[in-house]
Amino acid sequence: MAKWGMTIDLDRCTACQACVTACQVENNLPPTGPEEARQGRNFTWMEMIPFEGEGERPKGIERLLPRPCLHCDNPPCVKVCPVEATFKNEEGIVGQIFSRCIGCRYCTTACPYTARYFNWNEPQWPSPMNRPLNPDVSVRTKGVVEKCTLCHHRLQNARDQARAENRPLHDGEYTPACVESCPAGAMVFGDLSAPNSEVSKLAHSRRAYKLLEDLGTEPKVIYLREGE
């Protein structure tokens, strides 16, 4: 059974935010306006987190760290969900069934990476942005929490294609939109349980580190330290 994960190389990331835009389009995230931003109600499943850079650069320079849901192996959000709307599946993806969510927001509080977002309003797209919604992804309604699903629908489609051709799923056939869009090649996605996969090798390199590792959440999105 595959264990899907991702590495993000902070040396390669230019903070261009192509991943943010790709994620929004792929997963039917409505644009939020200045009013929502003032209230702290913006949401992007892939968010750029400001942090202070390391290495040769002058201290104090602000850098941006792309942060999707980290799909923890020990996810705090799953433990607190009273209706089992969020869960970790066999392949390690922390899923969210939007129609089951009751909007209690325990999970948004429990997530130490602030990777969960509550829908304060009904989603709205100005025309013509409302036309090309992705039919493989639902449109979430007001009052539910949502998060990155590692573009699970892409896994489904890739697996369907492989089954139709009577062959196993090959490495690289399933890639989330953020990874696919990265022009700098900073993100590598794949099976962490396969010792020879690129993502697995990078995840075990000396530059690898996990966000807030001491919490024991065991995230499967692993960062590669910059400046080495």
Next chain:
Amino acid sequence: MLRTASMFVILIVVVGFVTIVYGIAFRSERIVQPIAFNHVVHLDGAGMQCIECHMDAETGVSAGLPGKRICYDCHDIDDEANTHPEKDKLFAFDEQDMDIPWQRVAITRPDVYFSHRRHVTSGKLECTECHRDQPTLLTPPSTARLVMPMDACIQCHKKSGVSSDCLACHR
């Protein structure tokens, strides 16, 4: 005795009122198809297969509804001997340069992802496993035909040994 009788009358009135309100509120929407398509004549009579009209069932998410060109493959537009009343309807769409506005009778919930390819091609399921008596219908159904509770999906998934992961069906 009189009090019991009046209580009984009130009860009847209340039950009747609730039934009428419930019936109005939850009546199923009637679906009228543009052509009274007869599945039996096409499947049993002409020996056709479902896939000949629902052409995307093996390759697509949706099975697809047939366009008028598929009808013309067999039905001759100039055949004056054919006096079937539905024929005129079919050709009227041609004159108006529009396709047949079929109404879908099997619609999944917005949070459910159902792929025909996954079930027909990979799962090797017969159409009737879900669409039940659709091939035996002489006239188009007037209400939504496919009521598929999640329990039925789960039972079949367990029996077939395929994934029951929530993410496999919910999107």
